[in-house]
Amino acid sequence: MGRFIIPAAIILAGLTLYALFEALLTPAREVRSLPKAAWVAVIVLVPLVGPL
Template identity: 55%
Template sequence: MVRYLPLLLVLAVIVWALVECLQTPSTEVRALPKLVWVAVIVLLPILGAVAWFVAGRPTGHPGGGGSGRTLSRPMGPDDDPDFLRRL
């Protein structure tokens, strides 16, 4: 069982890179078009996955997760500077 662990880890990184590449909007992909990144990850699995994480992934990944986009959440009145100025 232990001898299969490196293979499973490599496979997990490749799948992670491929899924993240497919979910990333085309406008946020760096260096190459999205379709080319998918081909690189599939045809050169280990090298392609590493290249995606280094050069193709959008910037702004805090801690390696998320998509780098900021979601606008509703603010409470005490977090809104305009509201506090009006008091």
Template identity: 40%
Template sequence: MGKAILVGIAVVLVIYAFFDAIATPRQQVKLLPKPAWLIVILLIPVFGALAWIFAGTKRMRPGPRRGPRPPRGPDDDPDYLRGI
């Protein structure tokens, strides 16, 4: 039973990494060209998938917001406070 769970996790990991590599734009792929990553994921299933997940892409991090922040509640809104 334990081996079946490990094999199932490995299969899901490889399928996820393969389709994630297909869906990732070329500009976000690093270290190897995109077709090479697909081959690595398929030929070295678990290690290739883990390498793709941790080292194959440039993940976009959300940056700070630009521009004024809208008021969160009535007590943060200057127009509301002027009307009191």
């Protein structure tokens, strides 16, 4: 079980950071559906599905 948790946590943290930087660095005119602040909130508050 421990062999799975640590790599999964590392992958989840990496995906979250990637999605967060991508959301913050995307120009506002290219963001669809929700404002940038809402996307950042989704990524941070829903860590399992936020990056996806």
